Amino acid sequence: MKTIIEPFRVKVVEPIKMTTRDEREGYLKDAAYNLFLLKAENVIIDLLTDSGTAAMSAEQWSALMRGDESYAGSKSFYRFEEVVRDIFGFKQVIPMHQGRAAERILFSVMCKQGSIVPNNTNFDTTRANIEYLGAEAVDLPIPEFYQPAVNHPFKGNMDTAALENFIKRVDPERIPLVMVTVTNNSGGGQPVSMANIREVKAICSRYGVPLYLDACRFAENAYFIKLREAGYADKSVKEIAREMFSYADGCTMSAKKDGLANIGGFLCTNDDQLAQQEKDLLILTEGFPTYGGLAGRDLEAIAVGLEEVLHEDYLQYRFASIRYLGEHISRAGVPIVQPPGGHAIYIDARAMLPHIPPLQYPGQALAVELYREAGIRSCEIGSVMHAEKYTESGEEMPSAMELVRLAIPHRVYTQSHIDYVVEAILQVYERRTSISGYRIVSQPKFLRHFTARFEPVDELTEILRVRSNHGKQIFLQN
Numbered sequence: 001m002k003t004i005i006e007p008f009r010v011k012v013v014e015p016i017k018m019t020t021r022d023e024r025e026g027y028l029k030d031a032a033y034n035l036f037l038l039k040a041e042n043v044i045i046d047l048l049t050d051s052g053t054a055a056m057s058a059e060q061w062s063a064l065m066r067g068d069e070s071y072a073g074s075k076s077f078y079r080f081e082e083v084v085r086d087i088f089g090f091k092q093v094i095p096m097h098q099g100r101a102a103e104r105i106l107f108s109v110m111c112k113q114g115s116i117v118p119n120n121t122n123f124d125t126t127r128a129n130i131e132y133l134g135a136e137a138v139d140l141p142i143p144e145f146y147q148p149a150v151n152h153p154f155k156g157n158m159d160t161a162a163l164e165n166f167i168k169r170v171d172p173e174r175i176p177l178v179m180v181t182v183t184n185n186s187g188g189g190q191p192v193s194m195a196n197i198r199e200v201k202a203i204c205s206r207y208g209v210p211l212y213l214d215a216c217r218f219a220e221n222a223y224f225i226k227l228r229e230a231g232y233a234d235k236s237v238k239e240i241a242r243e244m245f246s247y248a249d250g251c252t253m254s255a256k257k258d259g260l261a262n263i264g265g266f267l268c269t270n271d272d273q274l275a276q277q278e279k280d281l282l283i284l285t286e287g288f289p290t291y292g293g294l295a296g297r298d299l300e301a302i303a304v305g306l307e308e309v310l311h312e313d314y315l316q317y318r319f320a321s322i323r324y325l326g327e328h329i330s331r332a333g334v335p336i337v338q339p340p341g342g343h344a345i346y347i348d349a350r351a352m353l354p355h356i357p358p359l360q361y362p363g364q365a366l367a368v369e370l371y372r373e374a375g376i377r378s379c380e381i382g383s384v385m386h387a388e389k390y391t392e393s394g395e396e397m398p399s400a401m402e403l404v405r406l407a408i409p410h411r412v413y414t415q416s417h418i419d420y421v422v423e424a425i426l427q428v429y430e431r432r433t434s435i436s437g438y439r440i441v442s443q444p445k446f447l448r449h450f451t452a453r454f455e456p457v458d459e460l461t462e463i464l465r466v467r468s469n470h471g472k473q474i475f476l477q478n
């Protein structure tokens, strides 16, 4: 059969509340045009993230009942540890309440003021946790990564020549670790090839620097390797994942992605001494090392999820559904990051809305418009999210790309939901020239995209124009 179907059937349903355009207009105002501040019940299709939003399987729900909630030495921990060791292969497995807790503890132990951590692309929480310690996060992806329209089978790769030059230029002593993020989330969910991981490892070994994987979407990355890299077609996804991890000294993981769980994560390492320091810190903020901020039942759900995510019929359906969305909108002219990624489609908002200047946030404008049009929630990945860059005079600098991510939750939506999303995007695309930009009214110091408040630029221009009493057009500079 040519038709690829959802390899599951629905056992429990969660009704969606339908809303009108007028209602959504009000919700947008109340949320200060920040989609993170919307009430989820007012969202029709929620593509904000695939993180922690997976539908659990019957096996996972059953495993919850097996959860051993003992404070120390819980059976659920040992079951979890066994599964993680089997797939990831590291000696030490430390549970965490989510990925960023693993990042915070890893960097607290390995970095100090002035340290530098190169990555193919640092995820936002990764960067924030590094910078919070007074260290520096450096992105070294291949050049194609910054060209949304360019096709490349492994667009998430690290630029290995740039990495080696970088290590040579700065003292390797200042580089406590190198990270590779699989898949490369921040710019398209693009995969990293096995050859690239191997090359990065060779460079790291030459300079005595440990290599860690940010493993959040390891199964999707492994499946891309199976489909696209010579020599892997006949290997199982699990074998490929094991090989990926064999080149690393440790990893951080958010089980909210390829763990198919609603909460959880872990930190792995082969270094016993480091693990001891990490567990000491864990006790301070997360909990005892056999639960790390999770309930026993969460550890059970993750253990089952990590096995299920490696099923190839599941990965085949997931990629097919995401490719379907990408192909249907790009065929109609909507510019997207090519090729479609493993967990999401990224619309190139800068190319779609060239009339909106980068610092009037075209990605935010498009995300707001998709909500207004059809109640679809997406996520800006552009100048709003990557705000931490300022020039020496303190001016904000635009991000290299202005993207809107449509992340597909695992096993949650069906084909007709995706068709609805396609229709909405095409309607917004039709009226794209009438969409205007936004300005930020207030923002926090870190990770501003979560809580910043916005207002439309055109309304403000209008107010100022009326106030100026001259009827002259005022150009806002921000």
Ligand SMILES: *Cc1c(COP(=O)(O)O)cnc(C)c1O
Pocket (backbone or CB within 6 Å): 051, 098, 099, 100, 101, 123, 125, 126, 181, 185, 214, 216, 253, 254, 255, 256, 257, 264, 265
């Ligand atoms: C989600 C994510 C993280 C952080 O994980 P949380 O569980 O959200 O804390 C880190 N890196 C990447 C690549 C991610 O996608």
